[in-house]
Amino acid sequence: MTHIITSLCVRDRGCIEVCPVECMVPGLPSAEWPWVYIDPETCIDCGACVPECPFAAIYPEDEVPSAYTAKGGEFITNVGLTGRFEGTNHHGKQVVMDNARQLAAGEVIDLTPDIKPNYDFFKTGPGYSTKDIDQGV
Ligand code: SF4
Numbered sequence: 001m002t003h004i005i006t007s008l009c010v011r012d013r014g015c016i017e018v019c020p021v022e023c024m025v026p027g028l029p030s031a032e033w034p035w036v037y038i039d040p041e042t043c044i045d046c047g048a049c050v051p052e053c054p055f056a057a058i059y060p061e062d063e064v065p066s067a068y069t070a071k072g073g074e075f076i077t078n079v080g081l082t083g084r085f086e087g088t089n090h091h092g093k094q095v096v097m098d099n100a101r102q103l104a105a106g107e108v109i110d111l112t113p114d115i116k117p118n119y120d121f122f123k124t125g126p127g128y129s130t131k132d133i134d135q136g137v
């Protein structure tokens with residue numbers, strides 16, 4: 001099994017530094033790969049990244065919710081969304097995501113379609129190559 005980063009990720013990057021096997025990779029270009037992605041072949045399911053995420057975006061694969069109920073105000077990011085998220089990441093750098101949408105309180109969304117991109121990123125996407133060109137946002 002592996003852990004999965006869902007579309008609740010807004011790339012604040014708090015998770016990356018704690019991973020003992022360095023298998024969390026920021027997606028680039030962010031319009032196409034908006035999240036940080038976990039290499040399912042390398043993740044050891046230690047769970048260290050989960051409490052580091054201020055946005056509760058990370059789940060064990062078999063616990064990714066099919067009916068996530070929004071608290072209200074949180075953002076999802078995904079290909080094709082057109083709203084904007086602005087925040088500050090763990091390094092104090094501004095994060096702007098132009099493919100975001102703010103959720104309304106009580107809105108229910110299925111996060112299970114987010115599982116496949118975590119696999120695709122390493123199978124058919126850029127994978128670890130983005131680590132070399134990532135600028136920290
Ligand atoms: S800490 Fe959460 S929001 Fe930040 S990059 Fe990691 S998964 Fe995404």
Ligand code: SF4
Nearest residue numbers: 019043044046047049
């Ligand atoms: S569960 Fe552990 S090994 Fe897997 S991505 Fe998170 S910190 Fe890394």
